[in-house]
Amino acid sequence: xxxxxxxxxxxxxxxxxxxxxxxxxxxxxxxxxxxxxxxxxxxxxxxxxxxxxxxxxxxxxxxxxxxxxxxxxxxxxxxxxxxxxxxxxxxxxxxxxxxxxxxxxxxxxxxxxxxxxxxxxxxxxxxxxxxxxxxxxxxxxxxxxxxxxxxxxxxxxxxxxxxxxxxxxxxxxxxxxxxxxxxxxxxxxxxxxxxxxxxxxxxxxxxxxxxxxxxxxxxxxxxxxxxxxxxxxxxxxxxxxxxxxxxxxxxxxxxxxxxxxxxxxxxxxxxxxxxxxxxxxxxxxxxxxxxxxxxxxxxxxxxxxxxxxxxxxxxxxxxxxxxxxxxxxxxxxxxxxxxxxxxxxxxxxxxxxxxxxxxxxxxxxxxxxxxxxxxxxxxxxxxxxxxxxxxxxxxxxxxxxxxxxxxxxxxxxxxxxxxxxxxxxxxxxxxxxxxxxxxxxxxxxxxxxxx
Amino acid sequence: xxxxxxxxxxxxxxxxxxxxxxxxxxxxxxxxxxxxxxxxxxxxxxxxxxxxxxxxxxxxxxxxxxxxxxxxxxxxxxxxxxxxxxxxxxxxxxxxxxxxxxxxxxxxxxxxxxxxxxxxxxxxxxxxxxxxxxxxxxxxxxxxxxxxxxxxxxxxxxxxxxxxxxxxxxxxxxxxxxxxxxxxxxxxxxxxxxxxxxxxxxxxxxxxxxxxxxxxxxxxxxxxxxxxxxxxxxxxxxxxxxxxxxxxxxxxxxxxxxxxxxxxxxxxxxxxxxxxxxxxxxxxxxxxxxxxxxx
Numbered sequence: 140x141x142x143x144x145x146x147x148x149x150x151x152x153x154x155x156x157x158x159x160x161x162x163x164x165x166x167x168x169x170x171x172x173x174x175x176x177x178x179x180x181x182x183x184x185x186x187x188x189x190x191x192x193x194x195x196x197x198x199x200x201x202x203x204x205x206x207x208x209x210x211x212x213x214x215x216x217x218x219x220x221x222x223x224x225x226x227x228x229x230x231x232x233x234x235x236x237x238x239x240x241x242x243x244x245x246x247x248x249x250x251x252x253x254x255x256x257x258x259x260x261x262x263x264x265x266x267x268x269x270x271x272x273x274x275x276x277x278x279x280x281x282x283x284x285x286x287x288x289x290x291x292x293x294x295x296x297x298x299x300x301x302x303x304x305x306x307x308x309x310x311x312x313x314x315x316x317x318x319x320x321x322x323x324x325x326x327x328x329x330x331x332x333x334x335x336x337x338x339x340x341x342x343x344x345x346x347x348x349x350x351x352x353x354x355x356x357x358x359x360x361x362x363x364x365x366x367x368x369x370x371x372x373x374x375x376x377x378x379x380x381x382x383x384x385x386x387x388x389x390x391x392x393x394x395x396x397x398x399x400x401x402x403x404x405x406x407x408x409x410x411x412x413x414x415x416x417x418x419x420x421x422x423x424x425x426x427x428x429x430x431x432x433x434x435x436x437x438x439x440x441x442x443x444x445x446x447x448x449x450x451x452x453x454x455x456x457x458x459x460x461x462x463x464x465x466x467x468x469x470x471x472x473x474x475x476x477x478x479x480x481x482x483x484x485x486x487x488x489x490x491x492x493x494x495x496x497x498x499x500x501x502x503x504x505x506x507x508x509x510x511x512x513x514x515x516x517x518x519x520x521x522x523x524x525x526x527x528x529x530x531x532x533x534x535x536x537x538x539x540x541x542x543x544x545x546x547x548x549x550x551x552x553x554x555x556x557x558x559x560x561x562x563x564x565x566x567x568x569x570x571x572x573x574x575x576x577x578x579x580x581x582x583x584x585x586x587x588x589x590x
Numbered sequence: 591x592x593x594x595x596x597x598x599x600x601x602x603x604x605x606x607x608x609x610x611x612x613x614x615x616x617x618x619x620x621x622x623x624x625x626x627x628x629x630x631x632x633x634x635x636x637x638x639x640x641x642x643x644x645x646x647x648x649x650x651x652x653x654x655x656x657x658x659x660x661x662x663x664x665x666x667x668x669x670x671x672x673x674x675x676x677x678x679x680x681x682x683x684x685x686x687x688x689x690x691x692x693x694x695x696x697x698x699x700x701x702x703x704x705x706x707x708x709x710x711x712x713x714x715x716x717x718x719x720x721x722x723x724x725x726x727x728x729x730x731x732x733x734x735x736x737x738x739x740x741x742x743x744x745x746x747x748x749x750x751x752x753x754x755x756x757x758x759x760x761x762x763x764x765x766x767x768x769x770x771x772x773x774x775x776x777x778x779x780x781x782x783x784x785x786x787x788x789x790x791x792x793x794x795x796x797x798x799x800x801x802x803x804x805x806x807x808x809x810x811x812x813x814x815x816x817x818x819x820x821x822x823x824x825x826x827x828x829x830x831x832x833x834x835x836x837x838x839x840x841x842x843x844x845x846x847x848x849x850x851x852x853x854x855x856x857x858x859x860x861x862x863x864x865x866x867x868x869x870x871x872x873x874x875x876x877x878x879x880x881x882x883x884x885x
Contacts, residue, residue: 234845234846237845238632238845241631241632241633241848244633245632259631259632259633259848262631262633262634263633265634266634266635268633355828355829355830356825356826357826358826409718410717410718411716411717411718411719413737413740413741413825413828413829414712414716414717414718414739414740414825415716416826555848556846556847556848557847557848557849560842560846560847564831567828567829567830568829571828571829571830573741573829573830573832589852
């Protein structure tokens with residue numbers, strides 16, 4: 140009898156310990172949520188206005204304060220202006236963040252607001268995980284007017300506004316004026332051709348200086364080359380390519396990739412391009428070991444600190460055989476901020492989220508963005524002295540070209556993740572020398588066929 | 591404690607661990623098999639496509655490269671680890687001066703996080719700024735400078751060497767523990783019969799370590815098929831997938847390209863290869879023993 144009691148007590152203790160370690164199962168969201176009812180910021184109760192509300196914000200960087208200082212500053216300013224609202228930031232490196240958001244969408248635990256890549260954001264909208272922000276825009280006409288229509292359209296599907304632009308994406312080549320002066324090379328200007336770039340490469344190579352710092356271990360770091368795609372008629376062909384009636388492996392794109400292969404053979408890229416990543420390529424540029432760096436507006440502050448007045452910005456070479464418009468710059472909507480559909484279930488939370496978005500797309504946030512070397516997402520450029528940030532000033536000067544136009548989206552952001560990865564793979568494949576131009580383009584065609 | 595020795599009570603005591611094992615190890619295998627038969631981006635509902643993902647594996651050149659690299663990694667690491675760790679364990683067992691400190695130093699790479707191991711060896715193997723090529727230049731062997739990583743030729747061997755370096759101490763420790771279990775009388779008796787050191791190793795040590803060798807082989811097999819962080823940090827599977835191994839290519843396909851179904855088909859294939867190797871290694875000697883017994 141005693142032994143039975145002893146065994147039973149032992150078993151019960153083990154089972155209780157096991158159960159005690161578990162947490163309540165999250166609410167399943169296997170069914171599509173009901174269509175969200177119109178909720179405006181005026182429908183909150185008095186008690187909701189007084190009780191602190193916490194909204195969660197999922198960011199695509201592990202350390203928002205260090206890596207996205209403008210967004211961090213905006214969040215802090217918002218919290219200071221709204222003491223009853225706290226923003227809880229959940230950050231992870233981009234790939235990890237996207238994976239986490241997909242997992243959380245399955246368990247119904249998405250953050251209230253989160254950054255998301257365009258392709259999976261659209262899939263989330265189709266699966267019913269996102270809130271329609273049309274009502275937010277209708278109830279905040281000032282915000283709606285400030286936002287460029289093209290940026291709103293980038294996250295709109297048949298009238299469902301599933302996201303709003305996180306920030307503009309401004310990308311190209313930063314360059315070090317000091318190195319150009321040291322080796323007697325003319326600085327690149329809007330309209331500098333590919334042949335002129337090759338001449339620069341020859342000079343820099345003879346002095347063992349990498350012309351363009353690139354890191355193939357970060358496959359996504361090919362921004363300037365994605366802009367160059369536009370100069371070969373990308374947007375005239377991509378719809379047919381995705382529909383199956385055209386291919387990436389065509390004479391125009393092959394000519395484009397042939398140019399990259401020429402640069403690679405001429406030694407334009409670092410000799411260890413295959414083994415360094417984006418951050419190491421950035422260090423190479425900041426330390427004066429390369430003349431140019433493929434990057435974007437987010438590096439303006441770091442480049443100002445390292446190079447000072449020697450920082451310049453360039454949209455990349457034009458091509459005499461390019462069939463597209465050569466006067467292309469890149470200022471497009473980056474990946475959007477999206478809002479979880481579950482926010483609509485809580486009026487206080489909806490109010491807090493709407494207040495955050497209204498603040499984020501307002502003039503004060505635009506001023507904070509410029510002060511932190513960012514480009515405001517809204518059509519409003521505050522009067523901020525940028526003379527202490529020479530790189531940022533150079534970027535703004537480059538953006539001021541009236542006859543240069545931006546496409547509506549960066550080429551990789553309108554295709555699926557698989558095709559996007561294939562595009563990065565193909566570009567670096569040619570730079571590293573793994574693929575011929577035709578092989579590289581074939582990689583993308585294969586990805587489209589398998590998509 | 592006779593109350594705990596009955597079969598029923600043993601089963602009851604095993605139940606919690608068994609439940610955890612089933613939920614976190616066994617069930618995910620079946621979940622992966624399910625998703626491998628679907629087209630799924632991680633969002634919404636999966637779409638059943640049958641064996642299309644498996645058919646695609648045969649025509650995917652990157653998968654072939656990943657499989658080839660994993661086999662290279664396995665063969666090189668297996669040979670190096672098995673023999674070097676055994677010899678090292680014999681050396682440590684001979685109670686030379688400083689063997690205690692040597693044991694700690696040999697084991698230390700095993701406690702370094704794999705991602706840090708990748709970073710350390712990047713600084714050694716990078717063809718441009720790495721220590722190895724710089725050293726070769728300094729000692730006048732500039733012709734020996736090569737792409738230790740950065741292309742598909744030597745990268746798999748470099749990864750195998752790093753894995754060997756990281757695991758050597760751990761496997762040596764297992765062999766060393768096995769050596770301590772061998773009764774000394776056997777060696778004394780062999781010495782009386784005139785056996786030299788080599789004969790003692792062949793006729794006493796190795797047969798007595800049969801079970802330990804079996805465990806070590808299984809550990810090496812499963813470990814080689816799980817190499818991930820080293821590749822991720824050293825080369826990220828590049829350039830252009832030339833240094834991918836099965837796990838890294840599965841990760842890339844599943845989480846970066848958003849092709850969960852296709853990625854799971856790779857995971858299932860990886861699992862099957864590892865399990866066939868492990869079970870084959872265990873069953874073949876048993877089959878041989880049975881055949882010898884029948885004779």
